[in-house]
Every structure is written in C-alpha cells, then in structure tokens.
Amino acid sequence: xxxxxxxxxxxxxxxxxxxxxxxxxxxxxxxxxxxxxxxxxxxxxxxxxxxxxxxxxxxxxxxxxxxxxxxxxxxxxxxxxxxxxxxxxxxxxxxxxxxxxxxxxxxx
Numbered sequence: 001x002x003x004x005x006x007x008x009x010x011x012x013x014x015x016x017x018x019x020x021x022x023x024x025x026x027x028x029x030x031x032x033x034x035x036x037x038x039x040x041x042x043x044x045x046x047x048x049x050x051x052x053x054x055x056x057x058x059x060x061x062x063x064x065x066x067x068x069x070x071x072x073x074x075x076x077x078x079x080x081x082x083x084x085x086x087x088x089x090x091x092x093x094x095x096x097x098x099x100x101x102x103x104x105x106x107x108x
Contacts, residue, residue, distance in 0.1 A: 016077055019086055023070035026092050031063040033096070037103045044108055051106060062099055066092040 038055040041047060047055075069092050076084035 015086060016073065019089055020070045020073055022089065023066040023073070023092060026066040026096070027063045030066060030092075030096050030099075031059070034059045034062050034099065037100075041103065041106050046108055047106065054102070058099055062095060065095045 034055070038059060041055060042052070069088055073084070073088055075081075076088075
C-alpha cells in the first residue's frame with residue numbers, strides 16, 4: 001500500500017460553494033420576478049386562459065428550477081459523478097431568460 005497518496009480534501013471547492021449559493025439566491029429572485037411581472041400582466045384584460053395558465057405555472061416552476069439545480073449539483077458532487085460540471089448553472093439562467101422573453105412578448 002503506497003503511503004504517498006494525497007488525502008482527498010473533504011472541503012468542497014469554492015466554485016461549487018459559489019455555484020450552489022448562486023442557485024439558492026436565484027430561486028427567490030425568480031419568484032419575485034414572476035410575481036411582479038405576472039401581476040402586471042394580469043391587470044390587462046388581453047390575456048387568454050392559456051397565457052394565464054403559463055404565468056400561473058411559472059410562479060411555482062421558475063423558482064423550483066434553481067433549487068433543483070442546486071440539488072443536482074450537490075448530488076453529482078457528493079457522488080463524484082463524471083457528469084458534474086458547472087454548466088448545470090445554465091439551466092436556471094436559460095429558463096429565466098425564456099420566461100422574461102415570454103413575459104415581454106405579452107406586454108400590450
């Protein structure tokens with residue numbers, strides 16, 4: 001048994017910590033984004049039932065995406081999976097960007 005093997009550090013790297021903190025901060029920010037944008041859009045009488053349903057669903061789905069992303073990052077890091085990559089953060093950013101473009105397309 002070789003004695004020269006370096007011990008694995010149990011402390012996660014700073015990129016992982018910052019990534020998870022970013023996701024945890026993004027969840028309430030996206031929730032507030034949906035609340036204020038959907039409330040402003042709901043005041044107009046031009047929304048169809050489908051558009052209203054998409055906005056209502058976004059109220060719960062959009063904040064859940066960063067939380068699920070943080071959970072996925074933690075699980076992949078804990079299991080030392082080969083699929084662990086910081087590119088998982090793009091899921092939240094892309095979903096919020098899609099919502100913003102959708103909400104802007106509904107403005108009268």
